[in-house]
Amino acid sequence: MKKLFSLFLCLFLCPCLSCAHTEDKPVTNVNENPYLILVNKQNKLPDDWLNRVDLISTRNIIDEENIVESHALIAFNGLRTCLLYEEEVQIELDSTYRSVEQQQEIWDYWGSTYGLEYCEKYLSPVGYSEHHTGLALDIFIITKDNVEIRDNDEMIADTTDFAKIHSHIADYGFILRYPEGKEDVTGYDYEPWHLRYIGNPEIAHYIMDNNFTLEEYLLQ
């Protein structure tokens, strides 16, 4: 009853935007918001991308270096603190920015070891990885007993922690980039660890609440 009354007050009395209960699509303007950049298996990273973003170095709790776009890092730190205090879940950065040259090295190594077919199945083509943007953050979990949950299969199995994580990411401008059941749209299997910063919590909520992908949001 209390909840209903609050909703009534919010709908009819409160003019603030944060209380808007609309499901209308927030305005999309990729030119004004570079964080909406679409990089996937069909859309290559723009050649001048590195001139448009500010990449900085950071270190996770076990002193591994990561390069991340500066605003995405600020947002990640907010998300990390929120999850620690509100959910008692500790997330850390795993794989973040990857240069085109690094992707080429990975492609060449896997190609010579396992063959082209393997690369095409499991790797992004060089120049087409979202990790080239600095806005894609792969995370892992450290448990209270100091155990790392970092293996892909273990992370997919840890549905409890990832449900908590995913419930907060939009507040900080992140979306789950490769959701379950959207493999045909994204071209990637479900990756609960791969967060993508899009710079706008309102748009992030719209995408997450409607179970959209970035492709569906930009092209609908």
Ligand SMILES: [Zn+2]
């Ligand atoms: Zn990733």
